[in-house]
Amino acid sequence: MGEVPVHLTVNGRRREETVEPRLTLADFLRDRCHLTGTHLGCEHGVCGACTVLVDGAAVRSCLMFAVQADGADVTTIEGVASPDGDLSTVQAAFRDCHGLQCGFCTPGFVMSVTAFLRDNPRPTDEQIREALSGTLCRCTGYQGILKAVRQAADAGQRGERS
Amino acid sequence: MKPAPFEYHAPETAAEAATLLGELGDGAKVLAGGQSLVPMLALRLAVFEHLVDIGRVAELQGIERRDDALWIGAGTTQARIEASDEVASAVPLLTKVTPFIGHFQIRNRGTVGGSIAHADPAAEYPAVALALDATMHVTSSKGGRTIAARDFFDGLWTTTMEADDLLVGASFPIWSGRRGFAVEEFARRHGDFAIAGATIGVELDDADRIGRCAIGLIGLGSTPERAEAAEAELVGRPIADMEPDDVGRLAMAGLRSVPDDLHGSAEFRTRVGAAMVARAWRTASTEAGRG
Numbered sequence: 376m377g378e379v380p381v382h383l384t385v386n387g388r389r390r391e392e393t394v395e396p397r398l399t400l401a402d403f404l405r406d407r408c409h410l411t412g413t414h415l416g417c418e419h420g421v422c423g424a425c426t427v428l429v430d431g432a433a434v435r436s437c438l439m440f441a442v443q444a445d446g447a448d449v450t451t452i453e454g455v456a457s458p459d460g461d462l463s464t465v466q467a468a469f470r471d472c473h474g475l476q477c478g479f480c481t482p483g484f485v486m487s488v489t490a491f492l493r494d495n496p497r498p499t500d501e502q503i504r505e506a507l508s509g510t511l512c513r514c515t516g517y518q519g520i521l522k523a524v525r526q527a528a529d530a531g532q533r534g535e536r537s
Numbered sequence: 538m539k540p541a542p543f544e545y546h547a548p549e550t551a552a553e554a555a556t557l558l559g560e561l562g563d564g565a566k567v568l569a570g571g572q573s574l575v576p577m578l579a580l581r582l583a584v585f586e587h588l589v590d591i592g593r594v595a596e597l598q599g600i601e602r603r604d605d606a607l608w609i610g611a612g613t614t615q616a617r618i619e620a621s622d623e624v625a626s627a628v629p630l631l632t633k634v635t636p637f638i639g640h641f642q643i644r645n646r647g648t649v650g651g652s653i654a655h656a657d658p659a660a661e662y663p664a665v666a667l668a669l670d671a672t673m674h675v676t677s678s679k680g681g682r683t684i685a686a687r688d689f690f691d692g693l694w695t696t697t698m699e700a701d702d703l704l705v706g707a708s709f710p711i712w713s714g715r716r717g718f719a720v721e722e723f724a725r726r727h728g729d730f731a732i733a734g735a736t737i738g739v740e741l742d743d744a745d746r747i748g749r750c751a752i753g754l755i756g757l758g759s760t761p762e763r764a765e766a767a768e769a770e771l772v773g774r775p776i777a778d779m780e781p782d783d784v785g786r787l788a789m790a791g792l793r794s795v796p797d798d799l800h801g802s803a804e805f806r807t808r809v810g811a812a813m814v815a816r817a818w819r820t821a822s823t824e825a826g827r828g
Contacts (some may be wrong), residue, residue: 379545396545396588397538397578418539419576423642432616432645438575439646442545443568445590464767508727520558 381445385410386454394441401425403441404451412452412482416511423510426483427451433490452482455489464535465489465527467531474523476514483510488524496531540578543560546589551596551676551705558701559678561587567703568592569612569651572643584615597650597705598603598622606672606708611650616641618649628709630669630738633659640728646793650704653689656696658796659730659756661720663690666707668736668753668760669674674705681705690760714748715741717824719817723773723809725800731756732801733810735788737817739825747771747779752788757795757810764788764814776822785815 378393385408394408401418404410404427418437425436428450432469440534455463462470465488475481484507491506492498503524512520546565548554558565564586567572577583591597597612600623607627609618618624619635638644638652638661652662653673666673666686673684675698684697693698698704722734734755742748750771752764767787771779789811797803 377544395538395542397540397542399538399575402538419579420572420643423640426642433640433642434645437579440545440571440573441546442574443571491641505727506635506641509642509693524780 379442381441383441383444383446384448386450392441396440396442398441399437400429400439400444400449401436401439403444404436404449407441410451410453413427414479414482416479422480422483422513423487424480424483426486426510428486428490431490431493433487450486452485455485463489464530465492465523468523468527468530469520472523472526473519474515475519480510480512480514484512484520488527492524492528492531498527498528500525503528538624539581540575541581541584543585544587547593548589549593549595551591551594551703554591554594555676555678555701555703556662557587557589558703561589563700565589565700567654569654570614570646570648571651572639572647573651573655574691579797591703602627602711606710607704608674608708609649610706611654611704612648615644615647615649615652619644620638627711628669629716630665630720630736631662632708633718634665634720634736635660637722637731637734643728649707649817653707654696654698656690656694656705656760657730658693658758658760658762659734660761661734661736661755664753664755664761665736666709667763668738668751669709670751671710674707675702676705677702687763693759697811712738712740712749713824715828717821717826717828719729719820719824721813721817723813723818733757733806733813735810735813737814737821739818739821740821741776741825742827743787744775745777745826746773746775752784752809752814754788754792754814757789757792757806759794759796762792764791766791776826779818779822781815781819781822784818785811785813788814 414424416424420438427436566585568588568590597610599610625632671686722730722731736753738751740749754762795803
């Protein structure tokens, strides 16, 4: 079972590696790129902690093999803040609203919410709940997360940096 | 790395994929969006020596009208179907059912062909394909053919496709006239597989009689089910005469293999199923009446 080459862009940086086909994108990001902000919870597509953006679309990186991402542009949680370290609107809202506690699920939430608000800049509360339903948090009880998404959406509406 | 090792193949045409499947035989599996297959590989519920990734086959992507049907390429993502104006106008039931599939992150990768070929009795697209009499387009190294939805779903996670068959696309008939469509599901959490669900289409004639109807049932058998006896009973009747609760009861008659497990007894699922049919019937017939 041979290894295969993959070429992809992660947070703006070109990566060329040779991988076993069974290596998931999540393991590729963590073990090959040393980007350990992408967390692995269930490793079978239920918890959402490993969510990253592949060509802009929020996907579960545990349900995708790195070879399937050949040629793709991947953004992880490490690529969300600005280069000088300023938090993104979504990250800042999570901090402000107590949208995280232990922080394990947070990278997945931030990636999903970043894509969701880009595509739905004026969401209803119901739409926010539905968008959050694919990611599990065992600490916060979700209320702080809901508040954070509302704050980030409202900040986006006022034209603040996202 | 959780899945067992496999050899990876990335064909660029459907013909190339079909040839590979013919050569590799039973040890090969098609990888589409991977949203059902990869969890099964990760848990080692399934092990394959070869995966044939069809994600780079351009001809398997797309949505287009062909005669009286809407053709959707097997590799088309659920997210694309959800957002498509063409789908919304031609086959509204698909637009309505898609948000019930998993979560938006899943729909960004999951495909229509993957869902239909996986043939989960609790999944949405198989039930819609069955209800609307969709036609599956299949190819292999021996050539192409079509399979009607009623002949396609064979058992739990099983279809009548051979191991070397590739699902190329599905054609969904386009209903015109005074039509209404609705979907109802009951699940413990949004995005979970439903305990029971119903996908319904109703078309009315000029005299407000039921000209045609389709009742697809989710999670109520070992395959997606269709309430054919109820449909036959309903066609020709004035829509105003039909109580939704009666339609719900009718649709549950004749179900032979309702699942019975820790998520719900067969009796409970049947009651939920009747309620889902009744609700969807009310919405669909109201929509048709406005048409």
